[in-house]
Every structure is written in C-alpha cells, then in structure tokens.
Amino acid sequence: MPLSEALRSAGAQGRDSVAALAKLVREAFVAADALDALRAEMRRADVKALPAGVTGKYDIVGVSAPMAKVYDLVEKVMPSSYPVLIQGESGTGKELIARALHKYGPRKDKPFVSENCAAIPETLLESELFGHKRGAFTGADKDRKGHFETANTGTIFLDEIGDMSPGMQTKLLRVLQDGEVRPVGGDRVIHVDVRVIAASNKDLRELVGKRMFREDLYFRLNVITIYLPPLRERKEDIPLLVAYFLQKALVETKREIAFTAASMKALQKHRWPGNVRELENEVRRGVALCDDVVDAIDLSPEVRGA
Numbered sequence: 001m002p003l004s005e006a007l008r009s010a011g012a013q014g015r016d017s018v019a020a021l022a023k024l025v026r027e028a029f030v031a032a033d034a035l036d037a038l039r040a041e042m043r044r045a046d047v048k049a050l051p052a053g054v055t056g057k058y059d060i061v062g063v064s065a066p067m068a069k070v071y072d073l074v075e076k077v078m079p080s081s082y083p084v085l086i087q088g089e090s091g092t093g094k095e096l097i098a099r100a101l102h103k104y105g106p107r108k109d110k111p112f113v114s115e116n117c118a119a120i121p122e123t124l125l126e127s128e129l130f131g132h133k134r135g136a137f138t139g140a141d142k143d144r145k146g147h148f149e150t151a152n153t154g155t156i157f158l159d160e161i162g163d164m165s166p167g168m169q170t171k172l173l174r175v176l177q178d179g180e181v182r183p184v185g186g187d188r189v190i191h192v193d194v195r196v197i198a199a200s201n202k203d204l205r206e207l208v209g210k211r212m213f214r215e216d217l218y219f220r221l222n223v224i225t226i227y228l229p230p231l232r233e234r235k236e237d238i239p240l241l242v243a244y245f246l247q248k249a250l251v252e253t254k255r256e257i258a259f260t261a262a263s264m265k266a267l268q269k270h271r272w273p274g275n276v277r278e279l280e281n282e283v284r285r286g287v288a289l290c291d292d293v294v295d296a297i298d299l300s301p302e303v304r305g306a
Contacts, residue, residue, distance in 0.1 A: 112154055133184065135185065146183060169213065173217045179191055
C-alpha cells in the first residue's frame with residue numbers, strides 16, 4: 001500500500017477511535033448524571049429512621065389533624081378521675097391512650113393494670129378482676145388479689161369491654177357505683193379507689209340498642225369518650241409511623257434501612273384494615289426482605305395490589 005493511502009487509513013481509524021471514545025465519555029457522563037439524579041430523588045423521597053424524641057404527644061406517634069383532636073381531649077380529661085371510654089377499631093392503639101392518661105395524669109406514680117376482657121372466660125375473668133379466697137374453686141389453694149385491688153389508687157384498663165358477659169357487666173357496675181369489690185368465695189367487700197378506662201372496637205351504643213350491653217353500665221363508662229381514628233383517616237401520619245418502626249428495627253438489626261418513594265406510595269394507597277398494628281408488621285416484613293432499601297417489591301401482595 002502506498003504511504004499516502006496508509007496515512008489516510010490510519011487517520012480514519014484514529015478519527016473513528018476518537019469518536020468512539022467521545023461517545024463513551026458522553027454516555028458515562030449521562031449515566032453519572034442519571035445516577036446523581038436518582039440519588040438526589042431518593043434523598044428527597046425515602047423515609048429513614050426517626051430521630052429520637054420526634055413522635056407526637058404523650059408517647060403516641062402522629063401529628064395529623066385527627067390525632068391533634070385526640071391529644072386535645074386527652075389533655076382535658078387527664079387531670080380528672082372520671083371513667084373514660086376509648087372507642088376505635090382494632091390496632092388503632094387504644095391502650096396507648098389509656099397509658100398516656102395514666103402516665104401524665106395525677107395517678108402517674110400509682111399502679112396501672114391492664115386486662116383484655118375478650119381473652120379470658122367469664123369464670124376466670126371474675127377471679128382476675130376481683131380476686132378470690134382460698135378454696136373458692138378447684139385450684140384456689142391460696143388467697144389472691146384481683147386487678148382492682150392491685151390497681152388501688154391507680155388506674156385499671158379494661159380492653160374489649162364490649163365482649164364482657166352480662167353477669168360480669170352487673171358486677172362491674174357495682175364496682176363503679178360503690179367502689180367495692182367482693183373476691184370470689186369471700187364474704188367481705190374491699191373498698192378501692194381506681195380510675196376505670198375501658199375500650200372497645202365495637203359500638204357500645206349499638207350493643208345497648210341490641211340489649212347486648214347494659215345501658216346503665218354504658219352511661220357509667222361513657223362519662224368521657226375518646227374516638228381513636230383508623231389509620232385510613234390519618235394517612236399523613238404513615239411516613240412518621242414508618243420512620244418510628246424503622247427506628248425500632250434499627251435497634252434490633254443494627255442496619256441502616258430506608259423506604260423508597262415507590263414503597264411509600266404503595267403504603268399511602270393501602271386501606272389498612274388492621275390499622276397501625278398492620279403497618280408495623282408491614283415494616284418488619286420489608287426490613288426482613290430488603291438489603292438496605294425497602295422498595296415496593298419487598299411489600300406484601302395486599303399492599304402492592306393497592
């Protein structure tokens with residue numbers, strides 16, 4: 001090949017190589033810009049663990065308008081010793097409200113006792129609440145204090161009171177009226193000073209209309225009612241709740257984890273029939289399945305399907 005043709009061929013190859021190199025450089029810059037943009041978007045959109053002390057009020061997570069109304073009512077009734085009825089769906093955090101009323105009220109240094117009325121048969125519930133004397137029934141080998149006596153001068157929280165049997169309702173009414181409890185198998189009454197906070201996921205007024213709950217007991221308990229909204233009515237609290245549960249996960253797993261914008265969008269769309277309890281389980285699932293970032297694919301099918 002003549003020298004002139006060889007030079008032209010080498011020059012053409014050189015130009016092609018330079019053009020190819022320039023293309024690679026441009027693509028690299030575009031990719032870097034896209035990566036920087038993605039990182040910036042994730043910094044703006046993701047949800048990470050909540051800084052300590054940032055929750056809401058009274059150790060309850062939530063800053064939405066519906067929760068602000070709850071806090072306002074809690075603050076008003078806290079100084080009194082009147083009975084309080086907390087109504088709300090399962091998983092909304094009714095016991096948190098009861099504990100807040102006790103912890104920040106005048107009985108804060110006194111006992112707080114909690115009992116789920118739906119979890120214990122009637123015969124055992126009477127013994128749990130009022131105590132029993134030795135020999136009152138098979139297995140009662142010694143005297144035992146009931147929850148009311150244990151909670152004397154403090155607070156007792158009766159959860160799912162709508163499931164209490166008619167017979168137990170009558171006995172509870174007597175305690176509210178007279179401030180006296182009679183242990184099972186006992187012949188003497190015990191005077192107690194206890195603030196009663198009751199909760200139910202059922203509409204007690206509706207149960208009264210169906211003659212499934214004593215009307216006089218309902219009015220005794222219904223001095224002050226606090227309605228706890230379901231999570232679907234305060235979805236603006238979801239990012240805060242997710243961050244709070246991530247903070248708990250951080251303590252357990254020692255990992256830095258974040259929820260992406262896509263996963264948060266799915267969480268915001270879900271109806272949450274199980275309320276805050278269901279959301280906490282969803283966060284735990286995401287943390288268990290992800291590497292360091294929880295994306296929509298890490299969520300349960302029910303939440304992704306929303």
